[in-house]
Amino acid sequence: MGKLTIGVFSSLVGSLSLDFAVKLADAAIKKGHKVDMWVSGNATMLSKKGQRAFKDYSALEKKLHEMFASGSFQATACEACAEARGFHKEDTMEGWKRHSMDWYLASTFSADRVLHIGGD
């Protein structure tokens, strides 16, 4: 089985690109692959805990918890991008790591495929 690295830069709720990325990651995990997800720029919002699910907005927190529990998924948020937006370590959802941008590049090193989904 392979390793997929997904880098996402789109905002949460304001764009459905993050939803696509999470659903793709989930599908890959279910097929037995490992997935690394990197969120940078506005996409760091995905790592914020306490997201409330409304019918009118996409809600990904529950799905992310299931994916973390699979043991085949790791996700990291750009620390500087998050801090610049006022998301601090204590605001981060369980399971997420926070690192600098070199984490993403390192993940691509061992990836079989890299899917880079640009920002808004």
Add this chain to the structure above:
Amino acid sequence: MATVKLGFIVKSLPYKTEASRLALTHAIASQTVEIYLEDGDMVEPVVAFIGDGVLNCLKNQKAMNMYGVTSLEQHLKNSLLLDMRVLICKEDMEKLGLSEDALIMDAEDIGGETKANIAPFSEIMKEMDSTNHLLFF
């Protein structure tokens, strides 16, 4: 020991979104990626500006005066200072009426020795073909 080559393809306008800034900061992050890799393994970035993205390379940017943020000019110069390969699409320059004089071609003022390359799109395509992964910004 292995090297993975990443192509950072910048097609976004400067400052309108943070895309081009993130392209350059991610490319520059290749300088510290070794902390996550085995000895001898490395990531080699190449940055190519295409389409509207060539406007990121304009000289005399006033981002600090206008927005209070570091300029993309400074990030581009830092990339050249780190000997990163930087390509600027020749056809897109011509389309936008830009001459080489208008663009940041080196980082000599901060001690850099590497120069940016104005290249036809066919050469940029070859460069893209030679990368392991492409990242579009």
